[in-house]
Amino acid sequence: MAGLILREDVDAVRERSHIDEIVGEQVTLRHAGEGSLKGLCPFHDEKSPSFHVRPQVGRWHCFGCGEGGDVISFVQKMDGLGFTDAVEYLAGKIGLQVRYEEGSERRTEEPGRRQRLLEANRIAAAYFVEQLQSPEAQTGRQFLTERSFTPADAAHFGVGYAPKGWDHLTNLLRQKGFNEAELVASGLVSQGNRGVYDRFRGRLMWPIRDVTGEPIGFGARKLYDDDQGPKYLNTPETALYKKSQVLYGIDLAKREIAKTKRIVVVEGYTDVMAAHLSGITTAVATCGTAFGTDHVRMARRLVGDTNAGGGVKLADGGSLGGEIIFTFDGDAAGQKAAMRAFNEDQRFYAQTFVAVEKSGMDPCDLRQHHGPQAVRALIEGRQPLFEFVIQTTLKSYDLNTAEGRIGALRACAPVIASIRYNALRPEYTR
Numbered sequence: 001m002a003g004l005i006l007r008e009d010v011d012a013v014r015e016r017s018h019i020d021e022i023v024g025e026q027v028t029l030r031h032a033g034e035g036s037l038k039g040l041c042p043f044h045d046e047k048s049p050s051f052h053v054r055p056q057v058g059r060w061h062c063f064g065c066g067e068g069g070d071v072i073s074f075v076q077k078m079d080g081l082g083f084t085d086a087v088e089y090l091a092g093k094i095g096l097q098v099r100y101e102e103g104s105e106r107r108t109e110e111p112g113r114r115q116r117l118l119e120a121n122r123i124a125a126a127y128f129v130e131q132l133q134s135p136e137a138q139t140g141r142q143f144l145t146e147r148s149f150t151p152a153d154a155a156h157f158g159v160g161y162a163p164k165g166w167d168h169l170t171n172l173l174r175q176k177g178f179n180e181a182e183l184v185a186s187g188l189v190s191q192g193n194r195g196v197y198d199r200f201r202g203r204l205m206w207p208i209r210d211v212t213g214e215p216i217g218f219g220a221r222k223l224y225d226d227d228q229g230p231k232y233l234n235t236p237e238t239a240l241y242k243k244s245q246v247l248y249g250i251d252l253a254k255r256e257i258a259k260t261k262r263i264v265v266v267e268g269y270t271d272v273m274a275a276h277l278s279g280i281t282t283a284v285a286t287c288g289t290a291f292g293t294d295h296v297r298m299a300r301r302l303v304g305d306t307n308a309g310g311g312v313k314l315a316d317g318g319s320l321g322g323e324i325i326f327t328f329d330g331d332a333a334g335q336k337a338a339m340r341a342f343n344e345d346q347r348f349y350a351q352t353f354v355a356v357e358k359s360g361m362d363p364c365d366l367r368q369h370h371g372p373q374a375v376r377a378l379i380e381g382r383q384p385l386f387e388f389v390i391q392t393t394l395k396s397y398d399l400n401t402a403e404g405r406i407g408a409l410r411a412c413a414p415v416i417a418s419i420r421y422n423a424l425r426p427e428y429t430r
């Protein structure tokens with residue numbers, strides 16, 4: 001049982017936290033009249049905003065699902081935290097050291113587990129960045145240079161290097177006072193028969209940050225032939241890092257996504273870097289998993305209010321809100337990925353596009369070989385996902401024969417029928 005935080009400290013945290021800023025990190029808020037802000041509810045699926053925040057009274061309420069509360073309950077619900085952890089998290093944000101009731105377990109010098117895990121990840125991120133300058137990291141620096149990334153680019157994204165060996169980071173974290181249970185919980189170490197050891201060894205490291213910019217995990221690329229592990233190794237599921245809910249680059253992209261109502265989904269860490277450095281600053285990537293329902297919800301929260309304009313205008317005057325653009329290789333695997341995204345699309349309200357590179361280059365290759373303008377051209381040349389799926393389907397039929405045409409029609413009918421927006425349907429039927 002966690003310690004009880006003194007009542008007056010809980011009240012202080014509640015009063016001094018800016019609820020509009022805390023909510024604003026997760027949900028794009030717009031003014032909704034005197035003393036009120038609104039946005040898309042993070043707790044239920046909706047396409048017009050019924051989630052209201054009133055900063056002066058420090059409360060939020062959703063008229064759609066009926067949820068509501070104060071800043072503490074928002075953090076609890078949003079991040080799946082207990083009351084004490086949520087209060088500690090908010091206290092950390094405003095620089096308040098909370099005190100605990102006498103006799104309760106948690107002492108002031110032992111902040112909550114979440115804070116400890118964040119601290120461990122912060123220390124690891126700084127350590128990896130520092131190690132990228134070491135003589136041993138030459139292969140890592142070369143990997144970046146070969147892909148046209150300068151040291152300044154690497155620094156901007158916090159790219160680092162995990163040295164070979166078994167206990168560099170483990171020892172550093174121990175020196176900093178982390179115990180074995182905390183090390184295991186952080187996902188930075190692996191558990192062996194004789195204790196714990198560094199999970200990431202001899203790899204190039206990308207910190208995966210949450211929307212607030214805090215590193216919560218890492219993506220690590222293999223650099224050496226004698227490394228028996230996978231090409232990419234990520235942090236395992238931890239209390240902080242849930243792969244179905246993280247998007248690499250979201251910390252750097254979120255403001256621009258909210259502003260432009262556009263989110264570009266690329267496939268890897270180097271693609272996110274290449275896209276941002278080419279001016280596509282709304283690019284993000286999933287981390288070792290497909291773009292799923294939780295990602296869709298995150299994207300939609302950031303793209304925001306579908307009725308506020310700025311999105312794709314339809315013939316009937318309505319608006320689809322924003323654009324989600326997936327980039328894919330032009331090869332069979334890329335097309336398969338696009339078809340899979342199409343099935344996910346049923347849950348999108350924003351209009352979905354694909355940007356397919358015919359020669360099979362990813363954004364990183366493109367920038368390296370043809371410059372940043374080629375990356376921008378790829379994104380500008382996007383086409384609606386439906387169109388792409390129909391074209392791809394048609395390719396497998398011989399349209400010169402009656403049988404072929406009937407087959408093609410049958411294959412495309414369900415695609416057309418599933419188009420959510422009636423206004424779009426007649427055009428595709430043709």
Ligand code: ZN
Pocket residue numbers: 041042043044051062063064065066067
């Ligand atoms: Zn709601």
